Each structure stands twice: as C-alpha cells, then as structure tokens.
Amino acid sequence: MMSEETWHGIPRSKIPWYPTVDYEKCISCGKCVDYCTLGTYEFEEKDGKKRPIVKNPNNCVVLCTGCDGICPAGAIKHPPKKETREIIKNLRKSHVLRPHSKN
Ligand code: SF4
Numbered sequence: 008m009m010s011e012e013t014w015h016g017i018p019r020s021k022i023p024w025y026p027t028v029d030y031e032k033c034i035s036c037g038k039c040v041d042y043c044t045l046g047t048y049e050f051e052e053k054d055g056k057k058r059p060i061v062k063n064p065n066n067c068v069v070l071c072t073g074c075d076g077i078c079p080a081g082a083i084k085h086p087p088k089k090e091t092r093e094i095i096k097n098l099r100k101s102h103v104l105r106p107h108s109k110n
C-alpha cells in the first residue's frame with residue numbers, strides 16, 4: 008500500500024493533472040520517457056512495438072507541462088490550466104480549510 012501523497016494538503020490522486028498521449032501521432036521516439044525524471048512515463052511493449060504509457064500519472068508535477076513541448080510529434084497534452092486551477096480551488100475548500108472534518 009502506498010501512503011497517500013498530498014499536494015498543498017490535497018490528496019494528489021484527486022487532482023486530475025497528468026499527460027495524455029495521442030497514439031495516432033506518437034512516433035515512439037522515447038523523448039518523453041527520458042525527459043520526465045519523475046517516472047511518469049514508461050515504455051510498454053505491445054505487439055512487438057514499444058510505446059510510452061503514462062504509468063504513474065500522479066508523479067506528474069501539478070501544473071507542469073514540460074514534456075508537452077519536447078514531443079516532436081505534438082502527441083502530448085495536459086488538461087487546461089484554468090480548469091485545473093478551478094478544480095484545485097474547490098478541492099482546497101473541502102480538504103485544506105476543513106482538514107479535520109470527517110466528511
Ligand atoms: S515524445 Fe512524443 S512521439 Fe516521442 S514517445 Fe513521447 S509521445 Fe511519442
């Protein structure tokens with residue numbers, strides 16, 4: 008069992024922030040796997056072909072978009088920051104301002 012990671016008092020798993028890969032565009036160059044030193048990506052072998060998968064989405068640093076720009080195929084995307092900030096604001100209300108509530 009992994010202990011629950013938090014981000015500014017909010018359980019990280021509740022924050023929907025991580026990259027997604029468009030496999031229609033991805034050319035399996037592996038840059039994203041090398042670039043993110045936090046181990047968000049891993050290579051997976053499927054039908055004799057390698058492709059990057061977002062293995063540990065919660066390792067992605069909240070609001071980081073570093074790997075979007077290094078993908079030569081433009082295959083990596085993150086959610087819109089504005090929407091994510093709204094979600095975080097609402098999560099803060101329930102998790103940070105009432106940390107001892109029993110729900
Ligand atoms: S950097 Fe882009 S093209 Fe290269 S493996 Fe990652 S997603 Fe695919």
Ligand code: SF4
Binds near residue numbers: 048
């Ligand atoms: S956005 Fe940053 S932290 Fe997230 S997967 Fe890409 S490089 Fe890693």
